[in-house]
Amino acid sequence: MSSIPEDLSYTKEHEWVAGLDDGRTVTVGVTAYAAEQLGDVVYVQVPEVGAAVTAGDAVGEVESTKSVSDIFAPVTGEIVEVNAAVVDDPSLVNSDPYGEGWLFRVQIGEEPEDLLTSAEYTSLTTAES
Amino acid sequence: MSRSTPLHEVHEALGATLTDFAGWLMPLRYGSESVEHNAVRTAAGLFDLSHMGEIFVTGPQAGEALDHALVGWLSALDTGRARYTMIVDGDGHVLDDLIVYRLAPEEFLVVANAANYPMVARELTERAGAYDARVEDRSESFALVAVQGPNSAEILAKLTEADLDGLKYYAGLPATVAGFEALIARTGYTGEDGFELFVRNEDAVPLWNALSEAGAGLGLRPAGLSARDTLRLEAGMPLYGNELTAEQTPFDAGLGRVVRLDKPGDFVGRAALAVRAAQDQEAGPGADTRRLVGLVARGRRVPRHGYPVTRDGVVVGEVTSGAPSQSLGKPIAMAYVSRGAVEAGGLAVDIRGSHEPVDVVDLPFYRRSK
Numbered sequence: 001m002s003s004i005p006e007d008l009s010y011t012k013e014h015e016w017v018a019g020l021d022d023g024r025t026v027t028v029g030v031t032a033y034a035a036e037q038l039g040d041v042v043y044v045q046v047p048e049v050g051a052a053v054t055a056g057d058a059v060g061e062v063e064s065t066k067s068v069s070d071i072f073a074p075v076t077g078e079i080v081e082v083n084a085a086v087v088d089d090p091s092l093v094n095s096d097p098y099g100e101g102w103l104f105r106v107q108i109g110e111e112p113e114d115l116l117t118s119a120e121y122t123s124l125t126t127a128e129s
Numbered sequence: 130m131s132r133s134t135p136l137h138e139v140h141e142a143l144g145a146t147l148t149d150f151a152g153w154l155m156p157l158r159y160g161s162e163s164v165e166h167n168a169v170r171t172a173a174g175l176f177d178l179s180h181m182g183e184i185f186v187t188g189p190q191a192g193e194a195l196d197h198a199l200v201g202w203l204s205a206l207d208t209g210r211a212r213y214t215m216i217v218d219g220d221g222h223v224l225d226d227l228i229v230y231r232l233a234p235e236e237f238l239v240v241a242n243a244a245n246y247p248m249v250a251r252e253l254t255e256r257a258g259a260y261d262a263r264v265e266d267r268s269e270s271f272a273l274v275a276v277q278g279p280n281s282a283e284i285l286a287k288l289t290e291a292d293l294d295g296l297k298y299y300a301g302l303p304a305t306v307a308g309f310e311a312l313i314a315r316t317g318y319t320g321e322d323g324f325e326l327f328v329r330n331e332d333a334v335p336l337w338n339a340l341s342e343a344g345a346g347l348g349l350r351p352a353g354l355s356a357r358d359t360l361r362l363e364a365g366m367p368l369y370g371n372e373l374t375a376e377q378t379p380f381d382a383g384l385g386r387v388v389r390l391d392k393p394g395d396f397v398g399r400a401a402l403a404v405r406a407a408q409d410q411e412a413g414p415g416a417d418t419r420r421l422v423g424l425v426a427r428g429r430r431v432p433r434h435g436y437p438v439t440r441d442g443v444v445v446g447e448v449t450s451g452a453p454s455q456s457l458g459k460p461i462a463m464a465y466v467s468r469g470a471v472e473a474g475g476l477a478v479d480i481r482g483s484h485e486p487v488d489v490v491d492l493p494f495y496r497r498s499k
Contacts, residue, residue, distance in 0.1 A: 039146075042453040068433070
């Protein structure tokens with residue numbers, strides 16, 4: 001069973017959102033569950049800094065040996081930072097999905113809706129596997 | 130509901146990610162597929178291939194029956210040797226690619242792909258009807274375990290007295306392995322030296338365990354279908370359903386050499402394939418025909434099965450298989466591309482709307498050093 005930290009929020013698309021409590025900027029990545037399902041990640045495409053994104057938009061890609069998946073914006077706002085390290089070394093998504101493998105940061109423009117708690121996300125992954 | 134192989138519980142215990150493949154529940158990977166891929170290139174990998182089909186053709190005219198049923202010249206095969214061959218329809222289109230082993234003068238083993246073997250068994254039965262030969266599909270009773278990689282001979286030698294040094298590439302030998310009756314074949318689908326072991330279902334788990342133990346100090350790892358696919362792609366080996374389909378003749382896939390028009394007697398597809406062979410000879414590469422080529426991407430995005438190959442924005446072909454290559458450090462692909470476009474160069478692959486440049490290279494992408 002892959003880890004699902006309690007202090008993060010989640011999406012149905014298997015992304016995590018950190019920092020909702022302490023400000024207007026959140027960090028986004030893919031969950032350990034998603035990383036395991038993908039297998040070895042070989043390519044990550046992140047959005048451009050400065051891009052305006054709407055929750056639910058496809059804003060990037062995660063590509064593994066066997067598949068490619070869209071990355072969706074979990075919140076509406078502006079991209080303020082992207083993780084250049086994960087673009088250089090996509091395997092960080094597998095080795096440290098909640099840490100070094102983060103993807104981008106968004107300055108929130110609207111109050112986020114539809115995010116899941118860790119308990120809700122846990123039941124989602126249990127239902128899928 | 131997918132079928133399981135006799136090794137299913139072993140895969141579960143190893144924590145494999147399982148996937149449906151041709152109606153079989155197979156291990157996709159046990160951990161990291163790149164680690165499994167590299168283990169096969171540098172040490173050894175252990176594969177469950179029990180989903181493959183084993184069809185026996187026996188009798189005084191078994192060789193002649195296969196000569197008629199397949200494109201190869203199997204009656205000329207020496208006992209103990211194997212051949213890569215194909216079964217085609219009357220129009221010369223490929224129904225499956227096969228490996229045929231001659232186990233005895235009057236006994237052949239035909240190994241067919243998981244998705245196709247019931248059809249292959251039916252076709253062989255029908256095509257052998259006029260010959261003194263018997264066709265028996267024994268896929269349900271056989272398991273197939275492969276040990277592939279530079280350390281595979283050393284690993285296998287710990288478990289058998291059989292003369293592995295004397296066993297050539299594309300040869301097979303009945304032997305005892307870890308106390309179990311097995312056919313040891315020096316064949317594989319990885320581009321490395323290696324062995325495929327045909328055993329009875331009930332022997333599969335203890336054989337797997339014995340091999341795991343024998344390989345423990347030699348870098349042997351269980352490897353799943355994901356690694357198998359990237360290994361065979363690097364080795365430029367076709368996969369039925371991708372490079373080979375019922376739309377192509379063996380010539381289209383660049384595998385015309387398997388069609389033995391010089392063998393005696395008629396065979397299914399002969400007339401059509403003779404015409405196709407003559408086209409290749411005379412006209413040379415016809416402008417409108419496509420050929421199978423290797424592509425290496427300049428960027429990091431991966432061309433995948435079904436993606437269009439383009440030149441100046443015009444579609445000139447289609448990717449049949451693609452993956453990130455561990456050995457090259459770049460994405461690679463095989464594709465059918467029109468001959469004119471291959472010669473002109475400047476190709477790209479349409480990767481979800483963006484045309485990513487690729488270079489045409491000779492196959493295989495990877496060749497092991499002896």
